[in-house]
Amino acid sequence: MSSIPRREPNARQTETAERLLAAGAEELREVGVEALTIRTVALRAGVSAATAYTYLSSKNHLFAELFLRHLTAEAAADTAYDATDATSRVQQVTRRMTTSLATEPALAAGATQALLGTDPDVERLRLRIGAEFVERFKVALGEKADPVVLETLTLAFSGALLQAGMGLMTYTEMGERLDAVVAVILKGNQ
Amino acid sequence: MSSIPRREPNARQTETAERLLAAGAEELREVGVEALTIRTVALRAGVSAATAYTYLSSKNHLFAELFLRHLTAEAAADTAYDATDATSRVQQVTRRMTTSLATEPALAAGATQALLGTDPDVERLRLRIGAEFVERFKVALGEKADPVVLETLTLAFSGALLQAGMGLMTYTEMGERLDAVVAVILKGNQ
DNA sequence: TTCTAGATTAGACAGGTGTCCAGTCAGGTG
DNA sequence: CACCTGACTGGACACCTGTCTAATCTAGAA
Numbered sequence: 001m002s003s004i005p006r007r008e009p010n011a012r013q014t015e016t017a018e019r020l021l022a023a024g025a026e027e028l029r030e031v032g033v034e035a036l037t038i039r040t041v042a043l044r045a046g047v048s049a050a051t052a053y054t055y056l057s058s059k060n061h062l063f064a065e066l067f068l069r070h071l072t073a074e075a076a077a078d079t080a081y082d083a084t085d086a087t088s089r090v091q092q093v094t095r096r097m098t099t100s101l102a103t104e105p106a107l108a109a110g111a112t113q114a115l116l117g118t119d120p121d122v123e124r125l126r127l128r129i130g131a132e133f134v135e136r137f138k139v140a141l142g143e144k145a146d147p148v149v150l151e152t153l154t155l156a157f158s159g160a161l162l163q164a165g166m167g168l169m170t171y172t173e174m175g176e177r178l179d180a181v182v183a184v185i186l187k188g189n190q
Numbered sequence: 191m192s193s194i195p196r197r198e199p200n201a202r203q204t205e206t207a208e209r210l211l212a213a214g215a216e217e218l219r220e221v222g223v224e225a226l227t228i229r230t231v232a233l234r235a236g237v238s239a240a241t242a243y244t245y246l247s248s249k250n251h252l253f254a255e256l257f258l259r260h261l262t263a264e265a266a267a268d269t270a271y272d273a274t275d276a277t278s279r280v281q282q283v284t285r286r287m288t289t290s291l292a293t294e295p296a297l298a299a300g301a302t303q304a305l306l307g308t309d310p311d312v313e314r315l316r317l318r319i320g321a322e323f324v325e326r327f328k329v330a331l332g333e334k335a336d337p338v339v340l341e342t343l344t345l346a347f348s349g350a351l352l353q354a355g356m357g358l359m360t361y362t363e364m365g366e367r368l369d370a371v372v373a374v375i376l377k378g379n380q
Numbered sequence: 381t382t383c384t385a386g387a388t389t390a391g392a393c394a395g396g397t398g399t400c401c402a403g404t405c406a407g408g409t410g
Numbered sequence: 411c412a413c414c415t416g417a418c419t420g421g422a423c424a425c426c427t428g429t430c431t432a433a434t435c436t437a438g439a440a
Contacts (some may be wrong), residue, residue, distance in 0.1 A: 012387070012437085034308070037426070048389050053428065113306045116356060118224070126356065148370045155371060158352050159345030166306060166316060180338045181345060188378020202407090202417065227396070238419050243398065 017055050019045040021069070024062045025107070033110040038062070060117035064125035067111035071132055074100040087186045089140040090153065091179050097136075097157075098175030101164075105171055112165025133157060149189045156181055207245050209235040211259070214252045215297070223300040228252070250307035254315040257301035261322055264290040277376045279330040280343065281369050287326075287347075288365030291354070295361055302355025323347060339379045346371055 023045035027036050038059060042052035056062045074096065083089050101108040115126050137153045138145060157178070164174045213235035217226050228249060232242035246252045264286065273279050291298040305316050327343045328335060347368070354364045 016387085038428085039426085049428095050390080050430085051388055054387085058428080113303075116303045116306065116352075130358070146374070148374050151367065152346055152371045152374045155347075155349030155353070156342055156345040158349035159347065160349075162306075162348050162352055163345070168320070177341065181342045184336070184338050184342045184379055185375060189374055200417095206417080228398085229396085239398095240400085240420075241418055244417085248398080 016045075016047060016051065020047065020052055020055050021062075021066060024056075025066055028063075028066070028106050028110060029104070032106055033063075033113070036110075057119050057121045058117065060114035061119065061121040061125075063107070063110040063114035064117075064122050064129070066107055067115070068125050068129055068132075070100065070104060070107060071097075071129065075132070075136075086141050086145075087183055089142075090137060090182050090186065093136050093140045094157065094178040094182060095175050097133075098171050098178065101161075102171035102175070108161075108171060109165045109167070112161060130154075146189055149185065152185050153182070156185065206235075206237060206241065210237065210242055210245050211252075211256060214246075215256055218253075218256070218296050218300060219294075222296055223253075223303070226300075247309050247311045248307065250304035251309060251311040251315075253297070253300040253304035254307075254312050254319070256297055257305070258315050258319055258322075260290065260294060260297060261287075261319065265322070265326075276331050276335075277373055279332075280327060280372050280376065283326050283330045284347065284368040284372060285365050287323075288361050288368065291351075292361035292365070298351075298361060299355050299357070302351060320344075336379060339375065342375050343372070346375065 020041060024036075024041045027041050027044055031040070036059065038052050038056060039049045041056075041062065042049045045052070056065070083092060114122060115129065134150065134154055137150055137157075141150060141153075160169075160174050160178055160181070163169055164171050169177070210231060214226075214231045217231050217234055221230070226249065228242050228246060229239045231246075231252065232239045235242070246255070273282060304312060305319065324340065324344055327340055327347075331340060331343075350359075350364050350368055350371070353359055354361050359367070
């Protein structure tokens with residue numbers, strides 16, 4: 001029902017939750033967004049559907065959780081910026097994110113839909129994910145960044161994510177196009 | 191099943207299709223996105239569920255169709271631009287669209303989710319709607335517009351639509367914020 | 381070892397979705 | 411007028427969703 005159960009999950013619960021998420025990621029890779037159901041994920045994780053539902057409130061919740069994990073895993077591997085101008089640093093951020101998404105297109109596409117969902121677990125994760133994007137752009141822009149520029153970058157990036165999620169472009173193309181878009185936004189705004 | 195039936199719908203079909211769309215709009219306004227089902231819309235339109243499904247393949251299809259209609263209805267009422275600089279003209283475009291969306295927030299929110307759907311009817315409408323946005327920005331920018339600027343505007347607008355659709359801001363706020371965003375994008379790009 | 385809290389289970393449940401089909405009805409044609 | 415085509419009907423279908431419950435495991439405490 002409500003995310004990973006409240007307050008200090010014990011070892012057994014953590015283990016079950018991890019198995020479910022791992023199974024979800026595999027299932028997504030193997031059968032795709034449409035065919036995946038919580039029940040098939042539960043089956044793959046060797047757990048009953050009822051149990052799965054105590055950890056995951058919905059397919060949307062699963063996708064959102066996997067997406068956030070993918071994002072933060074990639075962030076952890078992030079190395080320092082090797083560019084000195086803001087434009088290049090921001091381009092590096094978008095490149096890294098799109099490259100990372102390109103490795104799991106089914107996840108990215110699934111999450112794009114999932115994050116529009118209305119249940120509370122999705123809502124919570126959506127805010128975390130949004131904050132993650134903003135934070136990266138903020139760091140890349142440097143401390144004295146114009147907040148409107150920051151917002152513009154975030155909106156353009158969300159828009160690109162949306163278009164890629166709808167299949168209008170691949171995540172790789174998205175990376176390429178965003179280079180030019182970032183340049184346009186930062187031109188005349190330091 | 192597949193949109194408004196192929197090839198020259200006759201008067202009776204057109205009438206039924208219109209009644210369904212009108213009923214869909216009312217239902218959406220009265221009970222909201224969640225509670226609406228094709229069957230309740232059919233009931234309101236005084237038509238059987240089976241009939242409704244010959245005109246509308248899904249809830250998503252209904253929302254997409256209503257959204258496109260709303261959009262083009264507003265475009266028809268569009269008056270000439272009263273500004274001479276590109277920035278003001280583009281701001282006028284975003285203002286008009288957000289104002290129009292603000293009158294039907296349930297529709298806008300519903301469509302945001304719906305347009306991510308995968309059925310062919312939605313796909314078709316999604317492309318029309320996307321093209322509609324691009325066209326308006328293109329006209330506002332003038333003939334010799336930089337295509338990257340056009341793409342940036344479109345992405346930022348889609349992103350804003352997404353955020354409003356998720357409830358992170360109202361459509362009215364969206365209009366206000368986009369003024370600043372548009373200014374940032376066009377600064378240094380004519 | 382026994383006890384016990386809490387994690388897990390099978391399976392039923394009430395809803396929704398989109399499809400299908402055999403039968404009805406209505407309006408334009410002859 | 412009778413006819414025929416095609417729009418429409420009602421109801422059943424298979425499947426998915428998220429919830430619930432009573433029963434059963436299982437690991438750590440006593």
